[in-house]
Amino acid sequence: MESLLIARNLRKSFGSVTAVQDISLEVKPGECLALLGPNGAGKTTTVEMLEGLIPPDQGSISIFGKDLKKERATIMHDVGVMLQDTQLYKRMSVRETLSLFASFFKSSMPVDEAIAMVELQDKADTHLVKLSGGQKQRAYLACALVNNPRLLFLDEPTTGLDPQARRMIWDLLLKHKTKDRSILLTTHYMDEAEKLADRIAVIDHGKIIAEGSPQSLIETVCGKQILCFRFAGEQTSDQIFSTLGKDLPWIKDSFVSGDTYELVASDQVNHMTELLRVSDRTGLVLDQLELRRSTLEDVFIKLTGRSMRDA
Numbered sequence: 645m646e647s648l649l650i651a652r653n654l655r656k657s658f659g660s661v662t663a664v665q666d667i668s669l670e671v672k673p674g675e676c677l678a679l680l681g682p683n684g685a686g687k688t689t690t691v692e693m694l695e696g697l698i699p700p701d702q703g704s705i706s707i708f709g710k711d712l713k714k715e716r717a718t719i720m721h722d723v724g725v726m727l728q729d730t731q732l733y734k735r736m737s738v739r740e741t742l743s744l745f746a747s748f749f750k751s752s753m754p755v756d757e758a759i760a761m762v763e764l765q766d767k768a769d770t771h772l773v774k775l776s777g778g779q780k781q782r783a784y785l786a787c788a789l790v791n792n793p794r795l796l797f798l799d800e801p802t803t804g805l806d807p808q809a810r811r812m813i814w815d816l817l818l819k820h821k822t823k824d825r826s827i828l829l830t831t832h833y834m835d836e837a838e839k840l841a842d843r844i845a846v847i848d849h850g851k852i853i854a855e856g857s858p859q860s861l862i863e864t865v866c867g868k869q870i871l872c873f874r875f876a877g878e879q880t881s882d883q884i885f886s887t888l889g890k891d892l893p894w895i896k897d898s899f900v901s902g903d904t905y906e907l908v909a910s911d912q913v914n915h916m917t918e919l920l921r922v923s924d925r926t927g928l929v930l931d932q933l934e935l936r937r938s939t940l941e942d943v944f945i946k947l948t949g950r951s952m953r954d955a
């Protein structure tokens with residue numbers, strides 16, 4: 645299937661800061677691609693280049709088979725954009741704001757239909773400044789959808805919202821997806837990427853470090869399960885590694901988070917029995933031992949050695 649968006653070798657620096665080192669990506673028709681990465685990874689810089697808001701230092705972008713640099717005005721009629729920090733005219737009502745947005749496009753849906761789509765009928769005449777965070781975000785989403793775009797860009801669509809407001813945005817986006825429309829979103833929330841994306845590109849330091857469906861990323865990078873264990877007592881991880889390392893060479897591969905060890909490995913059941921046997925013999929007491937399902941957070945840790953939350 646022909647991709648709607650093809651970006652090749654994008655690069656962008658701001659003075660001495662290289663925000664995007666080398667990013668290539670594609671979005672296929674009907675697909676939701678999530679750029680997942682920590683703060684400062686280069687997500688906003690990447691989408692702003694794809695939206696034609698900032699020019700790349702290097703690289704090429706084509707959308708709907710057209711060169712973005714040359715044909716941005718035509719392309720944008722079929723594109724929706726929701727920025728990370730949208731500041732629209734706070735003294736305008738939801739309906740006025742949408743009418744303004746609708747006027748930018750060759751074709752758009754009736755304003756009341758856009759308002760109903762994001763379930764803001766009873767706020768249609770309310771000024772944006774009076775809306776809650778979730779309502780405001782839904783109003784901005786309606787602006788991004790008013791031209792019924794083939795390709796929708798969303799930069800951290802639910803950051804700062806409470807769980808209920810986030811779920812509402814997710815439901816709206818999942819509904820939008822059923823119309824076979826494409827979405828490129830950025831997020832630093834794993835649950836959001838897992839919920840919405842068909843494909844995830846994990847981004848760190850301005851580069852894509854892994855790519856695939858949520859499930860295939862988890863399975864290829866981490867395996868389905870992770871072995872977690874913790875010892876009673878006050879030993880440092882160096883002491884534990886030196887006590888166990890000879891018999892359990894794999895223990896050095898585990899990730900230490902606080903006093904818990906997490907091991908990404910394929911034969912955890914064998915590791916589990918070995919661990920029980922050897923710790924018993926060496927006098928170390930295990931006070932926690934379990935297998936848990938791997939997550940996208942584990943993928944990030946395995947790939948970067950850092951937790952996405954601490955990055």
Ligand SMILES: Nc1ncnc2c1ncn2[C@@H]1O[C@H](COP(=O)(O)OP(=O)(O)O)[C@@H](O)[C@H]1O
Pocket residue numbers: 658661662663664681682683684685686687688689690
């Ligand atoms: N206009 C700018 N001027 C200077 N540095 C910038 C600018 N925009 C982004 N950066 C820097 O580029 C890096 C990537 O930022 P950004 O693309 O906003 O990341 P993300 O959206 O993933 O948090 C960060 O180090 C950020 O400080």
Ligand SMILES: [Mg+2]
Pocket residue numbers: 687688689728799800
């Ligand atoms: Mg950002």
